Amino acid sequence: MQLHLLYSVSKTVHEAGNSRRLWLPHHMSRHGMLEPWDPTRSRAGMIACLVPVDQFELYKRLKFEREVHLDPQRTWCPTADCQTVCHIAPSESGAPVPVECPTCHLSFCSSCKEPWHGQHLCQENQITPVSTEQGFLIGAETEAPIKQCPVCRIYIERNEGCAQMMCKNCKHTFCWYCLQNLDNDIFLRHYDRGPCRNKLGHSRASVMWNRTQVLWGSSLD
Secondary structure (H helix, E strand, O other), rough: OOOOOOEEEEEEEEOOOOEEEEEEEEEEEOOOOEOOOOOOOOOHHHHHHHHHHHHHOOOOOOOOHHHHHOOEEEOOOOOOOOOOOOEEOOOOOOOEEEEEEOOOOOOEEOOOEEEOOOOOOOOOOOOHHHHEEOOOEEEHHHHOEEEEEEOOOOOOOOEOOEEEEEOOOOOOOOEOOOOOOOOOOOOOOOHHHHHOOOOOOOOHHHHHHHHHHHHHHHHHH
């Protein structure tokens, strides 16, 4: 993508016998000429002019993530380290259909994101034991207000907010409910399937943005 630099160009405007000077945004054309900047022509180009390159790349990634999330014919492969967008075939009855990832070839359900289960009903609401490094969490134990970081074992209290937790001591990121490691799950696919499905607590885009800002800030310390 071509990045544009904005220039302020002075223009004198005459109104009812009075004159005033305006500063209008312009950009450099391909031919080296200053042209008026039209923000409706390229919203992404405008954003690229106003933010650092790393934040603009994050904007494009979050924008694409939202587009896939809102598209009923696309979904992410539930394999955490795959990060492939898969196509969902239309279903006349609205029933779940099998989806095959073109990269890892996992066949999964379009609704619950579990391995394809044929004509059996999705069991996403079934309460099952969750294996963790500390044993098994069942039922109400996943709602405990105080837990230990799976890495450094420091105690962490959660009274509200999203289920993605970052330990302030060791910066380890994990799921509050099952203590699953989320350090490499940038798109938070963990909350697309299994017992923790739809339990993130906030919009995925806002959580990803906050996580990026926290990591960026910690890198400056």
